[in-house]
Amino acid sequence: xxxxxxxxxxxSDKKKFVGAFCVDCYPIEIHSPSAVTVYRCKDCGNMxxxxxxxxxxxxxxxxxxxxxxxxxxxxxxxxxxxxxxKYVIKAGSQxxxxxxxxxxDFKEELCTQCNWKHGSYYEAIIQLRGEDGKEDKILRLADKxxxxxxxxxxxxxxxxxxxxxxxxxxxxxxxxxxxxxxGLKPSRSSSLCGLKEGxxxxxxxxxxxx
Numbered sequence: 525x526x527x528x529x530x531x532x533x534x535x536s537d538k539k540k541f542v543g544a545f546c547v548d549c550y551p552i553e554i555h556s557p558s559a560v561t562v563y564r565c566k567d568c569g570n571m572x573x574x575x576x577x578x579x580x581x582x583x584x585x586x587x588x589x590x591x592x593x594x595x596x597x598x599x600x601x602x603x604x605x606x607x608x609x610k611y612v613i614k615a616g617s618q619x620x621x622x623x624x625x626x627x628x629d630f631k632e633e634l635c636t637q638c639n640w641k642h643g644s645y646y647e648a649i650i651q652l653r654g655e656d657g658k659e660d661k662i663l664r665l666a667d668k669x670x671x672x673x674x675x676x677x678x679x680x681x682x683x684x685x686x687x688x689x690x691x692x693x694x695x696x697x698x699x700x701x702x703x704x705x706x707g708l709k710p711s712r713s714s715s716l717c718g719l720k721e722g723x724x725x726x727x728x729x730x731x732x733x734x
Contacts, residue, residue, distance in 0.1 A: 542615045552622055554595035554611055559627040560585065565635035577635045589626060602626070637678055640694055646680040647727055648696035650703075650710075653688040654734035661734050662688055672702045688734075696728045708732055 527536040531549040542550040562585060563572035571580045573588045586602035589609055593600065598619065599612040611622050634642065650669065652662045666689050670679060677695035693699050703710060710730040 540620065542618055542620055547620055550615065550620075552595075552613060554593065554597060554613070554622065554624065556593045556595075556609060556611070556624045557589060557626065559629060560589060560592075561629045561631060563631050563633055565638055566632045567634060567638040567641075570635050570637075572633075572635065577637070585628070604628075637694060641678045641680060644680050644692075646692040646694055647725075648693045648699045649727065649729045650691040650693060650699060651685075651688065651729060651731045652691070652734060653685075653731065655687065658734050665732075665734060666691065668706070669702065672705065673698060676701075699728070699730060703730060703732075 527541055527544070528534070529539075529541070529544075529546040529549050531545060534546040534548070536546075540547040545551070560573075564570070564580065565572075565577070569580055570577050571584075572578075573584065578584060582602065582604045585604070586600065586609070589602060590600045593611075596613075597611040598614050600609055602609045607628060608623050608625050611624065612619055613622055652666055654662050666682070669691065673679060673691075673693060677693060677698040680692040680694060682692070683690040710732045712731075713729045714726040715729070716724055716726055
């Protein structure tokens with residue numbers, strides 16, 4: 525039996541129906557954001573949604589839109605290139621799709637890490653030291669450290685010393701994790717370098733003898 529949509533008059537043999545209404549007239553309680561602002565770091569390409577910096581990721585933008593959406597839906601898929609999001613809605617035993625346009629505005633700024641890097645900020649110093657003739661070994665270790673450290677933080681600068689090398693690192697927690705990963709057990713000391721938001725800030729020095 526052919527049904528007629530009570531709102532637009534469409535027939536069920538011409539258009540998909542959900543309950544008594546055609547799919548276009550079915551009352552849908554989905555309120556999605558019409559626009560999302562994504563901040564991108566002009567140096568490293570990471571992105572920020574509200575306050576948190578993270579690696580650029582379309583699924584993360586999708587997840588953010590889902591959290592900002594009011595209403596019930598089974599699934600939401602962001603079609604990034606087309607700038608629309610598809611919601612799968614359940615009505616009774618039926619599942620159907622609805623689309624909503626979403627404008628994605630990109631704005632450039634420096635992320636926290638890159639901002640610190642430009643300001644020569646550092647929280648830790650790794651001091652690599654060795655006797656004469658061990659320069660190559662020191663450089664190989666420095667290279668290995670740099671590859672691991674730069675995955676999660678930055679190196680502000682490196683200074684060559686008479687018997688070694690000093691590496692100035694942005695995040696001391698990353699330093700601790702990397703040294704532990706390599707099984708290195710350095711001598712460690714700290715010094716007060718100032719105040720940040722009313723709290724004392726200490727810099728850590730890690731001495732490794734090669």
